[in-house]
Amino acid sequence: MTMTGDKDRRTDLCSRFTEKATAVSAVVRQIATINDAFAYCANLCGTGQEKIIAAPGLESSHYDLLADQCGKNGLTCINSGMRGHLSGVDIGFTMADIGIAETGTLVINCPGEELRLATMLCEYHICVLPCSKIVRDAFAADQQLRTYMRKAPNYTAFITGASRTADIERVLALGVHGPLELHILLLED
Amino acid sequence: MQNAKDLKEYRCEMQESLDNTFLRQALDTFAVAYRGSRAKAFAGFDINRLVADVAAAKDAVLPRLDELFREFKKNAEAAGVTVHFAKDADEANAIIIRIAQETGSHKIIKSKSMTAEETLLNHALEDQGLEVTETDLGEFIIQLRHEGPSHMVMPAIHLSRHQVGDLFTDVTGARQEPDIDRLVKVARRELRAKFIDADMGITGANFAITETGAIGLVTNEGNARLVTTLPRVHVALLGIDKLVPTLEDALKILKVLPRNATGQNITSYVTWITGANECASAPGRKKDIHFVVLDNGRLEMAKDPLFSQVFRCVRCGACANVCPVYRLVGGHKMGHIYIGAIGLILTYFFHGPDKAKNLVQNCINCEACKDVCAGGIDLPRLIKQVHVRIQDTKGHPLPSLLLGQVLKNRKLFHTLLRSAKWAQKPVAGSDGFMRHLPMMFFKEHDFKALPTIAETPFRDRWPGLRMEVAKPRVKIGLFSGCVQDFVYPEQMEAAVRLFADHQVGMTFPLSQSCCGLPLQMMGEAKTSRDVALQNIRAFAQEDVDHIVTLCASCASHLKHNYPVLLADDPKLADQARVFAAKVIDFSSFTHDILGLQAKDFTGDGRRATFHSPCHLCRGLGVHDAPRDLIRAAGLEYKEAAESEVCCGFGGTFSAKFPELSAELLKKKLDNVELTGAEILLTDCPGCIMQLRGGLKKRGSQILVQHTAEALACRRKDK
Numbered sequence: 001m002t003m004t005g006d007k008d009r010r011t012d013l014c015s016r017f018t019e020k021a022t023a024v025s026a027v028v029r030q031i032a033t034i035n036d037a038f039a040y041c042a043n044l045c046g047t048g049q050e051k052i053i054a055a056p057g058l059e060s061s062h063y064d065l066l067a068d069q070c071g072k073n074g075l076t077c078i079n080s081g082m083r084g085h086l087s088g089v090d091i092g093f094t095m096a097d098i099g100i101a102e103t104g105t106l107v108i109n110c111p112g113e114e115l116r117l118a119t120m121l122c123e124y125h126i127c128v129l130p131c132s133k134i135v136r137d138a139f140a141a142d143q144q145l146r147t148y149m150r151k152a153p154n155y156t157a158f159i160t161g162a163s164r165t166a167d168i169e170r171v172l173a174l175g176v177h178g179p180l181e182l183h184i185l186l187l188e189d
Numbered sequence: 190m191q192n193a194k195d196l197k198e199y200r201c202e203m204q205e206s207l208d209n210t211f212l213r214q215a216l217d218t219f220a221v222a223y224r225g226s227r228a229k230a231f232a233g234f235d236i237n238r239l240v241a242d243v244a245a246a247k248d249a250v251l252p253r254l255d256e257l258f259r260e261f262k263k264n265a266e267a268a269g270v271t272v273h274f275a276k277d278a279d280e281a282n283a284i285i286i287r288i289a290q291e292t293g294s295h296k297i298i299k300s301k302s303m304t305a306e307e308t309l310l311n312h313a314l315e316d317q318g319l320e321v322t323e324t325d326l327g328e329f330i331i332q333l334r335h336e337g338p339s340h341m342v343m344p345a346i347h348l349s350r351h352q353v354g355d356l357f358t359d360v361t362g363a364r365q366e367p368d369i370d371r372l373v374k375v376a377r378r379e380l381r382a383k384f385i386d387a388d389m390g391i392t393g394a395n396f397a398i399t400e401t402g403a404i405g406l407v408t409n410e411g412n413a414r415l416v417t418t419l420p421r422v423h424v425a426l427l428g429i430d431k432l433v434p435t436l437e438d439a440l441k442i443l444k445v446l447p448r449n450a451t452g453q454n455i456t457s458y459v460t461w462i463t464g465a466n467e468c469a470s471a472p473g474r475k476k477d478i479h480f481v482v483l484d485n486g487r488l489e490m491a492k493d494p495l496f497s498q499v500f501r502c503v504r505c506g507a508c509a510n511v512c513p514v515y516r517l518v519g520g521h522k523m524g525h526i527y528i529g530a531i532g533l534i535l536t537y538f539f540h541g542p543d544k545a546k547n548l549v550q551n552c553i554n555c556e557a558c559k560d561v562c563a564g565g566i567d568l569p570r571l572i573k574q575v576h577v578r579i580q581d582t583k584g585h586p587l588p589s590l591l592l593g594q595v596l597k598n599r600k601l602f603h604t605l606l607r608s609a610k611w612a613q614k615p616v617a618g619s620d621g622f623m624r625h626l627p628m629m630f631f632k633e634h635d636f637k638a639l640p641t642i643a644e645t646p647f648r649d650r651w652p653g654l655r656m657e658v659a660k661p662r663v664k665i666g667l668f669s670g671c672v673q674d675f676v677y678p679e680q681m682e683a684a685v686r687l688f689a690d691h692q693v694g695m696t697f698p699l700s701q702s703c704c705g706l707p708l709q710m711m712g713e714a715k716t717s718r719d720v721a722l723q724n725i726r727a728f729a730q731e732d733v734d735h736i737v738t739l740c741a742s743c744a745s746h747l748k749h750n751y752p753v754l755l756a757d758d759p760k761l762a763d764q765a766r767v768f769a770a771k772v773i774d775f776s777s778f779t780h781d782i783l784g785l786q787a788k789d790f791t792g793d794g795r796r797a798t799f800h801s802p803c804h805l806c807r808g809l810g811v812h813d814a815p816r817d818l819i820r821a822a823g824l825e826y827k828e829a830a831e832s833e834v835c836c837g838f839g840g841t842f843s844a845k846f847p848e849l850s851a852e853l854l855k856k857k858l859d860n861v862e863l864t865g866a867e868i869l870l871t872d873c874p875g876c877i878m879q880l881r882g883g884l885k886k887r888g889s890q891i892l893v894q895h896t897a898e899a900l901a902c903r904r905k906d907k
Contacts, residue, residue, distance in 0.1 A: 020454065083469050086385045086419070103455040113418065113467045113474075120414050138440045145461070146436055149401040152268035153464035153476075155418075160455050163411040165373060167327035167345050168353050170219060173373040176326055177380070178411030178458070 013101045013134040014186060021104030024161030025174060026182040034062060037128045037185045038069040041093050044124060044183070045075050052085065053077045054122060055093035056114035066093065082117035092122030092179070098141045099134035105160040106184065107141065109148045116155055125179040127159070130189040190337055191525040191536065191544040199522075199547040200846065206518040207848060211349050216516045219346065221831070223510045226452025227561075239445050244565045246438040247430075247501040251491050257399045257432045258482065264402030265480055268464025273481045278308035278539075281483050285310065285391070285424055286317050288479055292422045294319070294388035298380075300406070300413035301325035302393025303341055303504055304426050304483060306526050307539055310391070322383045324412040326376050333360060339520035341506035341528055342450050347519050380412070390416035394427040395446070395503070396439040397480070403463040404431075404480065405439050407446060409456045417462060421471035423478045425462075429487050430500045442503050442563075449563040450505035486538040495574060496538070501564025502531050508558035508568055513835045514551055517852050523551065530558035530568040537575045542583060549576045551846065553839035553853075554710060555803035570753075576712035585713070592707065593716035599702040599723065603646075606675045610642040617641040622885060634844075636851035637882030640676050647678035651697045654685050661694030663782060666733040668724070668747065668772075670740040671703045672874035680739055680874060680894075683901035684775060690904055691783050700727040704743040709750065710841045718754045722761065725751065725768045736771045737778045739897055741873040742840065744774040745808030774805060775897055776872055780814035785821060790903045792823005797899065798866035799826070800857065800880060801833040802873035815872055815896050822903045827864040831856070838879035854883045861891065870896045 018028045031037055045051045053070055055063055056079045063079050070077040082089075094115065098107035106127050110116040119125055135141050138158075148156050163178030174180055193199035206212060231239075250257060262272040275281035289297065297319055299305065311332070314321045323332040327344035331337065333356055338344030345353070354367035357375050365375055392413050396405035404425055406413045417423050433439050447453040468476040490496045509515040509529025524532035525544045533552060537545035549572055558568040580589070595602050618624040622638040647669050665688070673681050688695060705720035724747070728736060738744045748769045755761040779785050797819050805811050812833075820826045837843060837853025857880070861869050869884070869891050871877060881893040 024454075024457070087381060105455055105459075111466055113469055116414070116418050120411060120418065138443065139437065142437055142440070146401070149398075149403045149436065149461060149463045152402070153466040154403070154461070155463075155466045156461040157414065158455065158459035158461075159457070161457050163409070164457050165326045165410050166451070167325070167330070167343060168348070168369045168372060169215065169350055170222075170343065170346065171350075171369045173370050176373050176377055176410045176412075177324070177415060 010131060010134070013136065014131050016101040017099050017104055017134050018186070019104070020101065021161065021184055024104060026104065026161050026184050028184045028186060031128075031185045031187055034128065034187060035065065037126070037187065038066045040183070040185060041066065041091060041126050042069045042073045042075060044126065045073065045090060051075045051090040053091040053093055054082060054085070054089045054118040055079055056082065056112070056118050057094050057110070080114055082114050082121065085121065089118070089122050090124065092118035092125045094119055094125070094127045096127050096129040096133065098144060099129045100138055100141065100158070101134050102137040103160055105138075105158050107145070108157045108159060109154070110157055111153055111155050116157070119157065119159065120178050122179050123175075124181045124183060125159075125162075126183045126185065128185045128187050130187045132189050190521065191548055193547050196547050196550065196845070200848065203518045203522050203846075204848060206522050207852060212347050212519050213517070215346060215349075216519060220510065220516045223452060227449065227507070230448035230452045230454055239441075240563060240565045242441045243445050243503065243563055244501050246433060246441050247564060248498075250432055250434065251497050251500060253434075254429065254432070254488070254491055257434060258429060261397055261399040261402055261432055264399065265464070266402070268402050269475070269478065270402065270464060271479045273479060274484070275481055276484045278483075278485055281308045281426060281481050281485070282310055282313035284481050285426065286313060288422065288424055289314070289317070289319055289389060292389065292477055294422055296383070296387045297321045297389045297391060298383055298387040298416050298420065299323050299328070299391045300393070300408065300416040301328050301344070302391070302426055303527065304393050304428050305391065306338060307485065308426070308483070310426065322380070322387075324380050324383065324416060325410060326373065329376055329380065330356065337521065337526060339528065340509060341504055347521065384415045384419050387420040389422040389424065390420040391424045391426065392416055394425045394431055394480075396433055396442065397427055397431045397482070398433055398436055398439055400435050401463055403461050405443075406460040406462070407443065407456050408458050408460070411458055414458055414460055417460065418468070419470070421468055421477060423476055424481060425479070426481045426483060428483050428485070430502070445563045446503050446505050449507045449561065490538055496534070496571060498564070498566050499531070499534060499538075499571065501566050503563050505563045507561045507563060511557040511561045513555060513557065513837075513853055514553055514849060517849055524548070530572060531566070533572045534568070534575055537579070542579045545575060546579050546583065549579065553835055553837070553842045555835035555839065556807040557803070557835070560807045573709055573712065577714045580712045589711040589713055592711055593713040596703050596705070596708055597716045597719050599700065602702065606642060606646070606671070610644070613641055622882070633847040636847065636886060637854065637879060638885040639882055640878055642675055643678050645678065647674045647681045648697070648699055650678055650682065654682065655695065655697070656689060658689075658692055658694045660692065662692045663735065664694040664733045665696075665735045665737045665778070666728050666731045667695055667697045668701060668704075668736050668738040668743060669697070670738060670743040670874065672878065673739055677874050677877065677895070680897055683895065684737075684739055684897040687779070687897060687901045687904060688783075690906075691785070693783070696731050696733060698727040698731055702727075704740075704746050706742055706746040707840050709746065710839075721751045721754045721765070725755075725761075725764050728768060729764065733771065735773050735778060735782065736768070737773055737775060739775045739872065739874065739895060741774055741802040741805035741808060742875055744772055745804035748772040749808065774809055774811060774872060776805070776815040776818055777809070777811050779900065780818050785818065785900070787821045787823065789905055790822040790900065791905050792903060794823060794825055795868055796827055796864070796866045797824040797868040797870055798829045798861055798864045799832060799896075800829070800836055800861070800869060800871040800876055802871055802876050803835050805872050806833045815870070818896060818900060819870060822900050824868065824899065827866055829864045829866075830860045832860070836876050836879050838875045840875060843879065850879075854879055858883050858887065858889075862889070867891060868899060869893045870899050872896050
């Protein structure tokens with residue numbers, strides 16, 4: 001495939017992913033660098049309030065940058081001790097391993113409990129998805145998913161939009177157990 | 190839940206649902222909305238191919254079930270899971286109680302599992318003094334109300350926000366307004382505390398993948414993620430039918446399941462769990478995890494040549510979503526624990542013939558479930574077969590036996606029909622309807638006027654109608670079916686006149702009889718086969734290209750069921766296939782074979798609408814032919830809402846469940862009247878009987894005809 005073809009394909013996957021994720025109430029934004037993601041996260045909280053941001057899955061250089069940004073805004077950033085916050089944290093900040101364009105789905109490989117809990121116990125879930133990791137459909141991620149599952153124990157999550165229910169009168173309500181909002185930051189890489 | 194002793198008691202229970210205005214409204218809205226959202230979710234996909242993929246993946250499991258279970262157990266245990274096998278519900282519950290005891294678990298949280306409903310797990314746990322909390326919002330609500338689910342995917346669909354508000358007021362001790370968003374937040378708060386305190390989490394599973402020993406959970410709320418993460422013990426209870434060899438198989442099912450269940454492309458969460466994951470609250474930070482794999486009748490089903498296809502069920506609930514009977518009475522009446530068409534079948538296998546005996550008769554055979562099934566299961570056939578099995582072991586009711594005896598003997602049957610013509614004299618009106626119903630009918634059948642038996646049946650008129658066509662362009666055999674032979678012979682005559690204009694060579698073998706569908710509906714399998722053979726023999730000597738019938742139900746039965754009924758005898762099966770291949774319905778023959786067009790008719794521009802018989806649109810897959818013909822005949826065609834939903838006739842169904850039949854008819858006629866049409870056309874004499882009878886009772890002026898009649902009287906140069 002030519003370079004242009006490859007680029008078109010990627011743009012196509014990105015826009016399809018965006019369309020599908022937006023349709024299930026996710027907020028999708030394009031960002032140019034990972035620093036934009038940290039700024040987005042800090043801004044979403046506003047400043048000077050007692051808010052907690054949990055980012056247990058981040059590699060340490062990234063975590064330091066995020067913590068730094070949060071500190072400037074007067075926010076608390078943690079990367080462990082989720083069991084101390086079972087009633088909830090304000091923001092869970094994570095990196096996706098795969099994006100599935102067909103359904104606007106994030107795949108997060110999270111055998112570590114801290115990361116898992118960060119995606120479950122937050123009010124807002126912010127997830128960075130590098131555009132290069134978007135595939136057409138789940139079948140295209142089959143090999144990668146098998147690799148995760150073969151390395152037991154494993155916990156792999158497909159996340160599509162916010163937590164939802166329609167159990168009362170079939171009326172859609174968001175945030176019944178998990179996050180009230182899902183923000184996806186598409187990182188051009 | 191099914192506790193009714195007999196059909197009479199069951200009908201009384203259903204009347205309660207029919208009188209429940211909220212339920213009726215909720216299910217009506219849902220039925221219509223579901224069709225739209227499902228179509229949207231599948232847009233751009235070849236649904237038939239996706240369904241075939243699911244069916245093939247599940248069918249491939251059947252012969253390898255033992256081997257796959259062993260492999261799953263080996264791989265799951267290698268990853269740190271303890272895998273248990275439970276032969277029935279009691280054993281499964283006992284295993285889970287034992288796990289609770291051995292792990293010192295007292296507080297249990299659950300995510301939604303139909304399998305746990307099947308084993309009545311909560312009752313068993315609570316009997317041991319364990320505290321169990323359902324965390325799926327719908328399940329939480331019905332648990333607090335001490336009810337079972339009324340839908341497999343939306344367990345509390347029968348309840349209003351007001352009922353939930355009152356319930357939550359009781360539970361929290363504070364007034365809760367009937368505001369859905371707020372009620373959801375109340376549940377979030379109440380349940381979060383339960384998650385934190387729980388020792389054990391119980392889930393079901395949608396997939397058990399043998400190649401990795403992983404399970405997959407498909408959910409929307411995110412509660413299953415917390416259930417599988419926070420407590421130190423996790424137990425997943427799953428039917429052995431959830432085994433699939435590979436992740437790819439699971440993904441094939443995942444592609445269809447949410448789209449078919451709720452019209453979602455995918456659920457909010459799909460969770461894949463392999464082995465004993467990290468768990469900070471467990472000793473050694475390692476989850477104590479158990480998979481309890483349940484048989485409970487599934488292995489017997491897997492070996493059954495007919496019922497093994499039930500393994501293809503992915504529990505999407507779509508068969509309830511489209512079922513016209515479910516729409517009227519809801520899941521508590523249209524199910525025991527499992528609901529809808531699949532529920533009628535599973536109840537027999539999982540909960541026994543006593544729970545299934547009334548339920549299984551409540552199928553109108555409209556085939557809407559078969560049409561929508563994610564695994565392509567022939568649900569109506571299986572439901573009938575369960576009925577047959579129950580009757581064969583528990584005894585056949587007298588009316589059903591009598592019908593069998595009469596229909597088996599064509600001469601006796603036709604003699605009875607001819608004498609009915611005389612017997613009806615005292616009550617027959619001059620307008621073709623009974624003036625009042627004979628005493629043998631009960632007052633609940635009075636929602637429609639019933640037709641009288643015709644003065645002269647079609648078989649007696651035929652000798653005067655037949656004509657030799659010198660060079661026929663096509664040769665056909667006419668199959669009249671009983672209703673058009675003895676009640677509406679004029680419909681057959683109309684078709685004969687129309688065909689005669691177009692050089693169709695016609696024969697009408699006099700030894701043909703009832704198609705046998707009523708016997709099938711009554712669960713009389715043996716006589717149904719006898720009658721099929723009789724009809725095949727009646728046409729065997731005829732040199733015809735097609736066997737044309739004006740009755741969609743006859744057509745569908747002749748075409749699809751005859752080869753199955755005679756499949757046990759290879760020679761007869763061959764004859765049945767040849768016969769079935771020739772069978773064609775009136776509209777398809779006229780439209781596709783004769784190719785009649787506007788130039789063949791003189792129109793009058795009157796407004797007409799069409800009721801699509803179940804066995805035409807779903808049974809035979811015919812949608813456009815009759816509508817195209819109506820337009821070609823120069824009528825102004827106006828489509829009615831829900832034109833492909835059942836009219837409520839269903840042959841013997843309307844006799845067994847008159848209240849349900851009347852409600853379905855009411856909806857149908859309301860939609861017809863909204864079109865402003867003067868003429869209502871359809872392609873099935875049974876539907877005509879129902880529609881005409883209902884409109885007559887309403888005092889409506891709408892003319893109900895068979896499409897053949899409307900075309901025949903608008904022939905050019907007639």
